[in-house]
Amino acid sequence: MSTAEDVIVEPGTARKYHTGSWRSKKPVVDKEKCINCLFCWMFCPDNSIIVEGGEMKGIKYTHCKGCGICSRQCPKDAITMVEEGEE
C-alpha cells in the first residue's frame, strides 16, 4: 500500500545527504593563483565548486567527495589535495 511518505515530491533533496563525509583527501584552493577559468566547476562531478558572479569562491566541503578532478584539471595548479585533517 502506498502512502504519502513513499513519494518524493520535493526536487533536489539529495542535497540533504552530505557526501563530504566520504572524503579522504581535501582540495584546497590558492586564490592567488586562480584565474577563474571555472574548469574546476565544469568538471566537478558533485556541484561542489562555489561560483558567484563568474568567480570561483571556494569548495563546498559538505558535498565534495575529494576525487581530485578539479586539482588535476586546474591549468594554474591552484588546487592542491591534502590529507583530510592534516591542514
Next chain:
Amino acid sequence: MPVRLTEGHRLCAGCAEPIVAKQVLLATDKPVVVANATGCFEVSTSGFPQSAWEVPWIHTAFATTAATISGVESAYVSLKRKGKISEDIRFVAFGGDGATYDIGLQALSGAIERGHRFMYVCLNNEAYMNTGIQRSGATQRGASTTTCPSGTCIPGKKEIPKDLTKIIAAHKLPYAAQASPHNWKDLIAKAAKGFEANGPSFLNIITPCPRGWRYDGANTIEMAKLAVETGMWPLYEYENGKWTLTGETKRIAEGKMERRPLADWLKAQGRFKHLLAPEWKDVVDDIQNNLDASWDELLRLTKL
C-alpha cells in the same frame, strides 16, 4: 543556468556520469523531462527518500528507456495540439551502455524509426558497472571484466565492441554524434544540436569509470581525453546524412596533431594491464588492426 542535477548523489568519487549529464543539460535553457534507464546513474541519483533531480524524471527499466520517453513525448504532442500545454519542452533519455548497446536497443531503434522528437544520451562506460563490471556489447576487446576475467586462458574480452553510433546512424535520423566530456565545448555544441533537431537524436558519450577501468578517479577527464587522442573514441557527428569529424579527431585527421599510440591507452588502465605481457601481443596487434580499420573507415565516411 539552473542546476538540474544536484550534489548529494551517490555516484563514486571521480565518476564521469554527472559531469556528462551536467554538460548535456547545459545545452538547453528549455524545460526538460528525463527518462533514465536502470544503472549506476539511475540508482545513485534517486536513493530513497531523496532525489538529486530538479527536473521531471522517470526511472524506467533497461529495456524500455526509449519507449518511455517516446510515450511522454507523444502525450506532450497530443496535449499541445489540444491547447492544454503551451510550453516548449525537450525530452531526453539517459542510459548506460548496457541499457543502450544491449538491452534497450530494440526500443531505441523503434523510437527513432517512429520519429519521436527526443534525444537519447548513452553514458558509455564500456561495461555493466552498477552490477559489478560485467562485459557488455560496448566493452573493448582485451578488457578484463568479471564475466571475461583475464587469466592464463583468456585475454579478457575476446570480441570487439559493436559500433553503435553507426548502427544508430543507419536509421537515417536527423542527428547522431560521439562526444567526450574532456572537450566540453564540443560536447555541449553537439547536445545543443541534438536538443534542437526536429526529430530523434543520439549522443554516444565516453564516460570513464575509475572502478571498472581501474585507474585513479582524479584522472577521469584525462582518461576521456586519452580515448579521443589515441583514436579509440573518435569525435564525429552525423547530421542529415553528412559525416563530420570534430575536436581532436578532426585535428589528427588534418595532420595538425599526432594520434597518440594505442599503448598509452592500454597502459593507463588496470583492465588492460595483462595485455602488456608478451603472451598477449597478438591481442594487442588485433586491437591495433581494428583501431586502424575503424579509423580509415571513418575518414572515408567523412570524405564522402
